[in-house]
Amino acid sequence: MSVFTSDDPLLQVHNVTRYYGDRIGCADVSFDLWPGEVLAIVGESGSGKTTLLNCLSTRLAPTTGAIEYRMRDGTMRNLYQLTEAERRLLMRTDWGFVHQNAADGLRMTVSAGANVGERLMAVGERHYGNIRSTADDWLGRVEIDSDRIDDDPRSFSGGMRQRLQIARNLVTHPRLVFMDEPTGGLDVSVQARLLDLLRRLVSDLGLSVVIVTHDLAVARLLSHRIMVMRHGNVIEAGLTDQVLDDPREPYTQLLVSSILQV
């Protein structure tokens, strides 16, 4: 168990701004994220969601602002002051990153088992049998049959690849997972199944999640809190149900009313 209480935030974001030359990627974003909390960042294409996510996950340095993370020993560290080695260790143990396109997050040329086992081997696991049984266990948890363990992800369907990517990220029991449109490009029934799975895993493992999506239904299903972005700014934030049921900003009202009703 972690040594701090869930009253302390896991991630603190202070005035993060990212410019692309003269243009704004995201501007002056601040929020706290608590352990076990799922935060959705929604908005249309080009609203700065992904820029913000990349800043948070140390994939893109913000122009100004600070991001602090509570390490496993309970100390608060500025992510951009970590050494490269510390940052890499963090990314492959305490964090996960689920890409929209599973091929970006997987090694497509090695088997499913090796994909799941890679993080274990990176942190020093050297027992083939243990790695394999852990991989097998995780494939089961994401509903991939055991007999696919030696198959390449290339032979997997889109939904399976996405589930494999999730298993690969969760195998080291991370505390914080970033997700970039995890259900993008999947058909509706596969989406529903993936969302079900994600919701179960998140609550079972007590994960904190920052999820970027343009799909309000995904946000509604998974997240506790929501931030609505437009033109790089956060225009509205609050509890998911509150924001979606009673949007305050005209733009949010527009977003909510644009959902197709069947």
Next chain:
Amino acid sequence: MSDTAQLYDQGEYNFAYLDEQTKRMIRRAILKGIAIPGYQVPFASREMPMPYGWGTGGVQVTASILGKDDCLKMIDQGSDDTTNAVSLRGFFEKTAGIRTTFETSEATVIQTRHRIPEKTLTEDQVLVFQVPIPEPLRFLEPRETETRKMHALEDYGLMHVKLYEDIAKNGHIATTYAYPVKVNDRYVMDPSPTPKFDNPKIDEMAALQLYGAGREKRIYAIPPYTKVKSLDFEDYPFEVQKFDKPCALCGAENVYLDEVILDDRGGRMFVCSDSNYCEERRAAGHRGPMAADPAAAQIGATDLQETAR
């Protein structure tokens, strides 16, 4: 006029082909390599009068460390008398005028392509390897910037992913040559495409090992008596190739054997890859199952002479 300039005027090469400034640069890279065992030191590799792939890296290293009193042995896949070995030996005979030998124990510098002699090397010897691809992570991670970072951060999980794949697909670690090793508990290194049979010899070797990659412009080294561990899993430990028969010519066991096809009906024999080792054993009277009977060899020779007449 300096000595070197005079040499050039007479159409002679500088000793061992390379000019002294180049040798100095390469020696610096070698010293750095020795100081950081297993670390790939970049160097300004020169064009050599032979194509890449012929051992231009090894040749440059050898040229830089040769002295007038050295005795050079040149090995190509264990053998002293195949094209690559003959050509490179001739190169140094011509440009350095030094003594050369087939005998492992007589040599002070041994340049080798993909084998380590069976005879144990001593502290007085230097083993120079020709390396085609020095980066052990290359086929797993194509970006040089990334592999350098991985070495710097000791981020070697990927290497085991490859071994995991081997076991998952073949039931055992199927890598048989260029088998990755960890040098001095720090750098993962490619011991050039030597068969993994030779990996145990690299560990705690008495001789200095220098690795030169000409096209890739890298030099690395293992100083004498350095710990070199072949990567493996706890439940799939590193193993070398085993041969169920001894050498067909000299009867040697526990040596690396080459397969020789004898006919198109499946006939074949296995003989020592280290030709000098095999010859010495036969000279000492060892006989393998397919070795020529000395008497029969005599008859064969007479037959040939008669045919010639």
